[in-house]
Amino acid sequence: MPLSVFPALLLLSLLPATASGDVLLLERRLEWSPPPPPELSVHRAEARAVPLPELTPIEVEVRPAEKLSRLRSRFLDAAARSPAYGGDRGRVPAIHLVRGTADLETIAARLPPSGDTPLLRCRERSCELRAPLFVDADATLVIADRTVALDAGRGAMLVAAGRLFLERATLTGRDGGGPALFREPARFRPFLLVLSGGRGILRDSRLGHLGFAAGRAYGLTFAADRPGGELPPPTGIIIGSEIRGLYYGFYSHAARGVRILDNLFRDNIRYGIDPHDDSRELLIAGNRVEGTRERHGIILSRRVRDSAVIGNRATGNGGSGIMLDRRSDRVLVADNLLEANGGDGISVYESDDARLLRNIARDNARTGIRVRNSRRVVIAGNRIVANRDAGIRLYTGPAPKTAAEFGPDFAARTSGLLENNFLDANTGGDIVVKGAGVEWLALVRDGPPPADPRIGGDRIWRRALAAVTGRATLLVDSRLVPSPELVSLSPP
Numbered sequence: 001m002p003l004s005v006f007p008a009l010l011l012l013s014l015l016p017a018t019a020s021g022d023v024l025l026l027e028r029r030l031e032w033s034p035p036p037p038p039e040l041s042v043h044r045a046e047a048r049a050v051p052l053p054e055l056t057p058i059e060v061e062v063r064p065a066e067k068l069s070r071l072r073s074r075f076l077d078a079a080a081r082s083p084a085y086g087g088d089r090g091r092v093p094a095i096h097l098v099r100g101t102a103d104l105e106t107i108a109a110r111l112p113p114s115g116d117t118p119l120l121r122c123r124e125r126s127c128e129l130r131a132p133l134f135v136d137a138d139a140t141l142v143i144a145d146r147t148v149a150l151d152a153g154r155g156a157m158l159v160a161a162g163r164l165f166l167e168r169a170t171l172t173g174r175d176g177g178g179p180a181l182f183r184e185p186a187r188f189r190p191f192l193l194v195l196s197g198g199r200g201i202l203r204d205s206r207l208g209h210l211g212f213a214a215g216r217a218y219g220l221t222f223a224a225d226r227p228g229g230e231l232p233p234p235t236g237i238i239i240g241s242e243i244r245g246l247y248y249g250f251y252s253h254a255a256r257g258v259r260i261l262d263n264l265f266r267d268n269i270r271y272g273i274d275p276h277d278d279s280r281e282l283l284i285a286g287n288r289v290e291g292t293r294e295r296h297g298i299i300l301s302r303r304v305r306d307s308a309v310i311g312n313r314a315t316g317n318g319g320s321g322i323m324l325d326r327r328s329d330r331v332l333v334a335d336n337l338l339e340a341n342g343g344d345g346i347s348v349y350e351s352d353d354a355r356l357l358r359n360i361a362r363d364n365a366r367t368g369i370r371v372r373n374s375r376r377v378v379i380a381g382n383r384i385v386a387n388r389d390a391g392i393r394l395y396t397g398p399a400p401k402t403a404a405e406f407g408p409d410f411a412a413r414t415s416g417l418l419e420n421n422f423l424d425a426n427t428g429g430d431i432v433v434k435g436a437g438v439e440w441l442a443l444v445r446d447g448p449p450p451a452d453p454r455i456g457g458d459r460i461w462r463r464a465l466a467a468v469t470g471r472a473t474l475l476v477d478s479r480l481v482p483s484p485e486l487v488s489l490s491p492p
Contacts, residue, residue: 015470043285089276120133252277265289277304309334310333330352332354350410390432435458
């Protein structure tokens with residue numbers, strides 16, 4: 001089901017303007033309609049309703065891993081550094097499920113003997129995988145009610161170009177006699193990867209100690225390896241699961257329509273949830289993202305558009321709770337709790353048309369909500385308290401190093417609407433506005449303004465915000481020409 005969170009429309013009816021020093025204050029009447037949120041109950045029901053497929057006759061083979069073109073050389077080079085292969089990736093074998101629907105026991109029974117260390121061994125409800133396992137486009141792998149240990153020393157990985165079902169399953173990276181704990185980024189650890197044409201369904205499962213610093217091998221990844229080709233983008237569902245100790249809790253590249261619902265992401269290394277590079281129409285809802293060591297709890301980066309981040313709890317992460325980054329436009333961020341993170345509660349960098357609604361951002365090490373070089377951002381109904389920088393910080397700055405990817409028309413511009421936010425006890429003040437590229441702001445209050453609002457930033461905006469007394473005041477920098485955006489605030 002495609003997401004439909006836009007357009008969100010703001011109409012501003014022009015009333016007489018008044019001048020206040022360097023700022024033009026345009027009194028206007030607002031008609032503001034928030035975007036309709038996705039029907040989460042429908043998405044949850046659909047995720048639960050996908051049936052496990054019946055087993056069918058299969059074709060399976062063992063062949064050199066490097067002969068499977070969709071197993072990238074960087075994966076195999078890292079795996080081959082194990083003493084078992086002496087640095088020679090040509091010695092790494094792979095299990096190739098060519099066609100049919102199988103479980104691990106069926107595959108293990110069909111493999112040729114391989115001495116004292118079988119590539120796949122199953123006993124009762126547990127299995128040990130000691131090699132890459134590749135699920136081809138015409139094949140389906142079902143792992144249900146099983147515990148699977150993936151052996152780092154033998155280069156175990158699970159890569160699907162077909163369908164992959166995990167139901168009440170546990171997948172754990174193993175190294176020697178214990179878990180494959182993270183030690184350094186480049187050290188090989190097993191991983192799960194869904195490629196172009198693939199679909200992954202993970203329900204009520206547990207993943208632990210997976211992933212390392214090689215593209216698409218981050219732990220749990222849905223990533224196109226043939227973008228723009230005939231194969232559809234990878235997609236799938238992750239619901240009711242626990243993801244712990246992965247290099248990235250979740251990563252995507254050019255995925256489409258992935259639903260990440262009601263999971264626990266805890267103690268992952270680099271990021272908690274990280275959709276990336278042209279992933280679209282994602283729904284990230286009802287998750288707990290806790291204790292990410294290095295960076296952000298949830299980040300959408302590089303053109304992750306037309307998506308929704310709803311009802312999540314991002315707490316105690318090394319960076320921001322939620323970040324929108326690098327042209328991740330038209331994203332709804334609503335009803336989330338962002339608490340005790342090492343960065344901002346919510347960060348919006350170079351991403352237009354964000355809707356930040358009814359979130360709680362408290363006790364974060366930086367700003368409650370930070371907006372940089374982003375246009376037509378709506379910040380409405382949020383509770384922003386006890387952050388150690390400002391409550392809301394809007395600004396423009398020099399073009400980032402990545403500005404070239406935004407195109408020749410990129411300019412450092414910020415604009416948006418602030419409506420009925422509760423701000424209190426933020427160390428750096430309530431609202432800070434800075435930068436010559438701030439085009440306009442609309443400030444809306446249902447009740448009277450605070451007796452002594454704490455406003456920081458450029459003098460022009462300090463004076464203007466302090467002067468707001470009506471229900472709706474549009475603030476326009478007199479150095480800029482009011483544009484049609486002052487009449488209609490909606491994504492193009």
